[in-house]
Amino acid sequence: MLTRYELGLDSLHRIQILCDENGVVLILIPEYGPLRLKLDNKVIDIEKARGINMENIKNVAKSKEEAQADVIESVTKYMFRGAVKAFDLGRFDIETLLSYPKSYFLKLDDATVAVKCEEVKNVLETHILILTNITAGNITEMEDALETYNDILYKPKHAREKRQTEGTEKLDTLFAEAVPLRTNMGRLFYSHLPAKTAAFDAANYIGKSLGRRSLSLVNHYTDKETGVALRNVRTTITNGVKTIVKYSTKLGYTRFYSLDADNWTMISEHETFDSDTKTSIGIDNKHIERFNIKLQKKPLSADPSPIPVPDATTGTLASSVFIKSTGLPQPNVQIMIPSLNYVSNTDENGEDHLDEIMPGTYLGIIYLAGYFSIPFQIVIVAGQTFEQKFYLISAAAPDDPTPVE
Numbered sequence: 001m002l003t004r005y006e007l008g009l010d011s012l013h014r015i016q017i018l019c020d021e022n023g024v025v026l027i028l029i030p031e032y033g034p035l036r037l038k039l040d041n042k043v044i045d046i047e048k049a050r051g052i053n054m055e056n057i058k059n060v061a062k063s064k065e066e067a068q069a070d071v072i073e074s075v076t077k078y079m080f081r082g083a084v085k086a087f088d089l090g091r092f093d094i095e096t097l098l099s100y101p102k103s104y105f106l107k108l109d110d111a112t113v114a115v116k117c118e119e120v121k122n123v124l125e126t127h128i129l130i131l132t133n134i135t136a137g138n139i140t141e142m143e144d145a146l147e148t149y150n151d152i153l154y155k156p157k158h159a160r161e162k163r164q165t166e167g168t169e170k171l172d173t174l175f176a177e178a179v180p181l182r183t184n185m186g187r188l189f190y191s192h193l194p195a196k197t198a199a200f201d202a203a204n205y206i207g208k209s210l211g212r213r214s215l216s217l218v219n220h221y222t223d224k225e226t227g228v229a230l231r232n233v234r235t236t237i238t239n240g241v242k243t244i245v246k247y248s249t250k251l252g253y254t255r256f257y258s259l260d261a262d263n264w265t266m267i268s269e270h271e272t273f274d275s276d277t278k279t280s281i282g283i284d285n286k287h288i289e290r291f292n293i294k295l296q297k298k299p300l301s302a303d304p305s306p307i308p309v310p311d312a313t314t315g316t317l318a319s320s321v322f323i324k325s326t327g328l329p330q331p332n333v334q335i336m337i338p339s340l341n342y343v344s345n346t347d348e349n350g351e352d353h354l355d356e357i358m359p360g361t362y363l364g365i366i367y368l369a370g371y372f373s374i375p376f377q378i379v380i381v382a383g384q385t386f387e388q389k390f391y392l393i394s395a396a397a398p399d400d401p402t403p404v405e
Contacts, residue, residue, distance in 0.1 A: 007288060008175055009050060012043050014203035015185060022193060029192055031184075039181045042174060049170040064152045068113055071145040072105045075117040078138045082124050082131045089130060096363040096375040097123045099338035112280040114150055121146065216259035217281070217289045221252045221268065224294035233295070234269045237281075238332050240370065259283045263369050265332045266291075267345065273297055277345055279334065280369065315380035317354040317388065321346050321366060324391040330368065333392070337364040366390050 019026060019036060026032045083098035098120065105113060121142045124134050182204060189200040217237070221230040229252030236245050239262040248254045261284050268276040273295035281289055321333040329350025336343050337354075339362055346352045357380045366374035371392040378386050 006050070008178075009043070009046055011204060012039070012046070012178060012182070015182060015200070016040070016043065018196070018199060018203050019185070022189075022196060025193060026188065029188060032188060035181065035184055035188070039178070039185060042178045042181060046171065046174045046178070049174060064110070064149075067145070067149040067152045068110065071117050071142075071149045072102070072113065074142050074145040075120050076100075076102045076105065078124055078134055078142060079120050081133050082127070085131045085133050086127075091127075091130070092363050092377060093375045094123065094127055094131075096338070096365050097373070099363065100336075101338060101341060103341075104343070109278070109280070110153055111282055114146065114153060115280065117142070117146055117149075216283050217256040217264075217266075217291075219248070219254040219266075219268070219291050219293055221248050221254070221270075221293050221295060223273075224296045230270060230273070230295060232270065233273075235266065236269070237264050237266045239264045240330075240332070240368065243331070265345070267332070268293055268295065270295060279345075313382050314356045314358055315382055316385040317352075317357060317378060317380065318385050319346070319352045319354075319388050319390065321350045321352075321368075321390045321392060324393045330392060332368075333390075334367040335364065336367065337362050339363065366392070368392055371395055 016039070026036075079098045079100070083095050086092070086094040086098060100116070100120070105116060108116060121139065124131060124142075125139050128134050128136070128139065186197075186200055186204060190197050193200075219233075219235060221233045222228060223230060229250070231248055231250045231252065233248040233252070233254065234245065235248065235254045236243065237256060237259075238244070239260060242260065244256060244259075246254050246256065263279075264281045264283055266278045266281055274297075276293055276295060278291065283289060319335055321330045321335075322328060323330050329346075331346050331348045331350055333346045333350065334343065335346065335352050340354075340357070342354060342364075344352050344354070359380050359382045361377060361379050364376050364378065366376065372395055374390050374392070376388065376390070378388060380386055
């Protein structure tokens, strides 16, 4: 995650480089020498202040990893115990909510680990009277681990907010002092180097924390095996209300501006590479989320146009998810079947298909932030397709207790 401060400093560095590239002309301008000296000194001051802040962040990095391992270990330990008891009681609805594989937690981003562990702890606490192998002491142990992890996870952010409140955040002042220097440097370009004004605007705009648009999310796509930048990766992001689609540039970058403060889901797709999905990306007005995404190339097929042949020994699940209040299909809804280690997201039509399922009974769950989760049970028959429709109900305004059709 790249902060506004880092992006602002990057902009000043780009301006310095642009000045150096045009030094032959600029050095002859009387105002340039003193202005450039002030700009360079300000950059040095900013780098020093940022270095102090980054050192404080590094000091808690190791502690965060240890705290995350502790909270995952604590929560999964009691989650598995609770799932066994729920199964014995025939409470498959509870068992489904307690059937995440441990690897699921290890793949989550830092913030989502805390959210999911809290959800599991709440399920155990809510049903502690029937899950008799879970004690109040177990709940307390999980709460303590979560509290420690959250304190460490947000310690850098809280420290920065405290400095801003107290007026001791030097970076705010230093960047404010750099603004007129940057502005006057631009005036010299506009007056003496009119052909280079676009280049100056580009250098000045990248990393600008204020202005017409605010950079919210940056992705860089590369081939996992070769490290080569990937062009034309289709990136779809949605917060359930708004959906935006962009394609990566020839250098492999995709940038999103002025996103609403919310949790977003992002899907990255390319015709010759496996797709990548990231959920619960927290966007706020103070930070820029940055991802370096390495995509794995799809394996070559012996037949370039294989024709799928139905397998009479397995079955298929065809799921469709809708919003109950509107009846509209809902994309990017998470569908999980823990016993199959299956996690997927519905497409733009709210649909998802899973083929080659061995016959049997399976438990799963439908999840979308802001809506009630839907536990479900399916019975797969060889050679047949099990079609299931789900209707999501808003957690803010529940209107119908019957979510499945």
